[in-house]
Amino acid sequence: MILEHPTACRLVAEAELALPELVREVIAVCEIPAPTFHEAERAAYVERRMQEVGLREVRRDAVGNVIGRLRGNGTGPNLLIAAHLDTVFPAGTDVTVRPDGDILRAPGVGDNSSSVATMLHAARLLVKNDVPLAGDVIFAATCGEEGLGNLEGMRAVVEALKDEIDYVIALDGSLGGMVREGVGSRRFRLVVATSGGHSWGAFGAPSAIHSLGRIIARISELRVPTHPKTTYNVGVISGGTSINTIAARAEALIDLRSLDRGELVRLEERVLRIVRAEERESGVRATLELLGDRPTGSIPDTHPLCNLVRRVHRELGLQTRSYPSSTDGNIPLSMGIPAVTVGVTLGGNGHRLDEYIYTTPLTKGLAQVLLLVLGAQELPQRAR
Structure with missing residues (x-):
């Protein structure tokens, strides 16, 4: 002792x-x-x-x-x-x-x-x-x-x-x-940008907020392992200028975590595919900025x-x-x-x-x- x-x-x-x-x-x-x-x-x-x-x-x-x-x-x-x-x-x-x-x-x-x-x-x-x-x-x-x-x-x-x-x-x-x-993590700022416009006059033009919403919805449907525990979270969202303006910009902060580096990499790749798919389908521009990387x-x-x-x-x-x-x-x-x-x-x-x-x-x-x-x-x- x-x-x-x-x-x-x-x-x-x-x-x-x-x-x-x-x-x-x-x-x-x-x-x-x-x-x-x-x-x-x-x-x-x-x-x-x-x-x-x-x-x-x-x-x-x-x-x-x-x-x-x-x-x-x-x-x-x-x-x-x-x-x-x-x-x-x-x-x-x-x-x-x-x-x-x-x-x-x-x-x-x-x-x-x-x-x-x-x-x-x-x-x-x-x-x-x-x-x-x-x-x-x-x-x-x-x-x-x-x-x-x-x-x-x-x-x-x-x-x-x-x-x-x-x-x-x-x-x-x-x-x-x-x-x-x-617990390892990868943290990102996702920015979605487009031209925007008037909600009546430019109706049908791509909206950064609508696209961001679809991305978040698809992320929320991802299935991840419980062993090793792997998680995702969209913790902050912001964007738009007024109620009658098609948003030209919207952003979100995304937190990805896992006990296993390989699972973390795979989760990041899946999120990136969702983002790129929305770009192709809606004609918006999206960027992912790495904010944090904890091994x-x-x-x-x-x-x-x-x-x-x-x-x-x-x-x-x-x-x-x-x-x-x-x-x-x-x-x-x-x-x-x-x-x-x-x-x-x-x-x-x-x-x-x-x-x-x-x-x-x-x-x-x-x-x-x-x-x-x-x-x-x-x-x-x-x-x-």
Whole structure:
């Protein structure tokens, strides 16, 4: 058992005592707005805090990620721990945290302010206790995880460190969760254009809205596999100028997802055939602009990293829930680097203005990260 190690016992005990500081950190992080592509202010705070807690070689890279490091003795695997900085909420959103007993309420408080704060305090306790490390532990606060950020930050971090890192642990989601399968996605803007005209005088001329409607209807009739799970969604539509104008332009945002890259490619090809058929039949012009491309990837449920997560969860009295998702972990998984994503607390209403977390589980979330770091020291180095 990891908890039989004296260092582990000490770290878990200190994690229990860290709750007041950890809650203050969550609030401080959350109340700095960080919409995707606009994380600089929060990144500056995290950079300063990484330096204050004692991380070395702290820096911001070209895309805005904040990276710090604890050096090991070179005899064990190098571990990357990552938590994304950005939130789904646009600039101007009130991100004031409202404490309510054991609850913190605010947009982005769970996704992902609690993870960023927990990562900082895991680093603080590792430094404070001078924990001996076989390999380096690299901490990264990443940009562009949400929405159209397209995992930009994690792509840059892993590309820069791919020859160094052996394992990746991303912090996101809920406590007890484990993501070892990355859901891949392809996201498009579909634009349909034509000449338009007056609804009476030019009746019968092609309408961009009518054509877009037919395309969407045909997409909605596509049958896709349940294993591997594959999905599609038209999430946003817009177009036209007035009630009595034949629309000259209409557009839609389309999200395609699958656990299998091959199925994702096939689904994209089917959607493209539908679009091209409508062009031929109606005489409109249609373009598909790629907005996002998230790769698939996975490790077996029996992988040593998954076994480590389950072992840590058992020792902390947690039940492991394994499920697929789209997270920063997609990037290392797609490159053959073992990765899991775990959460640090419980809560609800993610991606909503009434998002909330419970504060008490944060201490277990922090202890989980610390024990994963200790346990990872015993994992084999990755073959290169």
